[in-house]
Amino acid sequence: MLFKLKSNNAKIDELEPVAYKDFASFGQREKELEELIAASLFGVLFEDARLMPVFQERQYQAEADIYALNECGDLTIFELKRGSAGNDAVHQALRYVQDAAGWSFADLRRKYQQYKGSGADLQAAHKEAFDLEHVLEPKEFNRKQRVSIIGSAADERLISAVDYWKRQGIAIDFLPYRIYEIANERYFEFFAPPYDVHKNPHDLKGVLFDTNRSYDEDAIWDMLEMNRVAAYGDAKRFVHYLNPGDIVFLSHKWTGVVAAGKVRNTSVKLLDDKDGLYRDVEFLTPVPQRSGSPRGMPFRKVSEYTGKSFYWARTIKVPYLSRSEADALVSALNDFLVPPTHASLAAPV
Structure with a gap:
């Protein structure tokens, strides 16, 4: 039930129920x-x-x-x-x-x-x-x-x-x-059972986001080379679920999580050449090069590290991560993607 908070003399002291419909x-x-x-x-x-x-x-x-x-x-x-x-x-x-x-x-x-x-x-x-x-x-x-x-x-x-x-x-x-x-x-x-748990949309979060490999092998390179996260066709609405400051993890089918970036404080944009939307990101991990197959942290390892079971068959892999969980996964991803002798080259978190 939704209630309006009413106050007298700057003190909230009354709840007024708001009428609802179906x-x-x-x-x-x-x-x-x-x-x-x-x-x-x-x-x-x-x-x-x-x-x-x-x-x-x-x-x-x-x-x-x-x-x-x-x-x-x-x-x-x-x-x-x-x-x-x-x-x-x-x-x-x-x-x-x-x-x-x-x-x-x-x-x-x-x-x-x-x-x-x-x-x-x-x-x-x-x-x-x-x-x-x-x-x-x-x-x-x-x-x-x-x-x-x-x-x-x-x-x-x-x-x-x-x-x-x-x-x-x-x-x-x-x-x-x-x-x-x-x-x-x-x-x-x-009201979703049992406790209607949702991340606060205003809180910064971590999101595993699909690279669209099933439909377009080149989509991942568009994202990596153009510093963006994108979605296409019926799935493009998921770009609106990302907020500035969120950490997005690019999930590449059959490979794993290949990169992570912070969503920049810019608006959602329309792709010029495809039916899609995107947001600009600043990558926090090494960016794979087109010359080879991207290396990724296997999905099972991501689940083991975060302690979460994800639903992988979606553009957005729920559940979301808290900001602290996302920061920890970025650190682990840097350690995984960068050979120990070159660890100092990892992008800052």
Whole structure:
């Protein structure tokens, strides 16, 4: 709940609740809420989530809105409600879970290929996303299911229905949202379990950022030689997640983290020759040369050093690092990338 702080004689002594609305209040369709959540769920709304989206609802099909796998291959099913829904919404979601519980690995793979393309390899993509040593065996996928219903915080009937089934031992969660209108601007409030943990956007942070190798082998050299961090196409929005002073680590597929730089105090800029955006950076580690393959700190070593498990199959590899964690990783990266006899040539942190 959002409260306005009110004060008398310069002392804050009163909380005034701010009225809120739901998605239906603005005439928006449920599909529009689904697209908004699907684009933001893993990394923005769930900053520390380790979930791999594998399927999304198709029009006129009896399917849940979003299906995702965790590291163990268990399935999380998201059902979204833009306004008041009640008991029927929960019953519908439970039917989706019951159907999904019967999916074989072949069924799940077929769903993933419908979502990503006919040549998509579910096992390989899952291994890469979670940086596993081995692919999961088909029998290890979809052994457990969980349902999360995202709905208006004002929908008491829906909340009551979810609570009832949770008491019966069903793996179900209610994730509330609210929309506020303040000074002619709209704000979306979302509550991610268990503690709704997010880095403060104003705090300086460390971000592992993909070099786009899957689509363009030269993209990394554009970044390294032009002192920038860039993203392209549908992923270009992620550049806006970076703030001046953040430390960005360039994550090069199949190689590891190849360089780190501090985001400069300049605006987000438009790429001239590609559909993309970029920010200027000042590199804090040696910059690889185009004449050879860049050397990188392996992803598994990055995870071991930071003590964090990252979701690698994204442009931004959540979770974020605190500034102290980022500084420590820069130091470790310099030690790793620079031979001991040339350590004095490392860029200053």
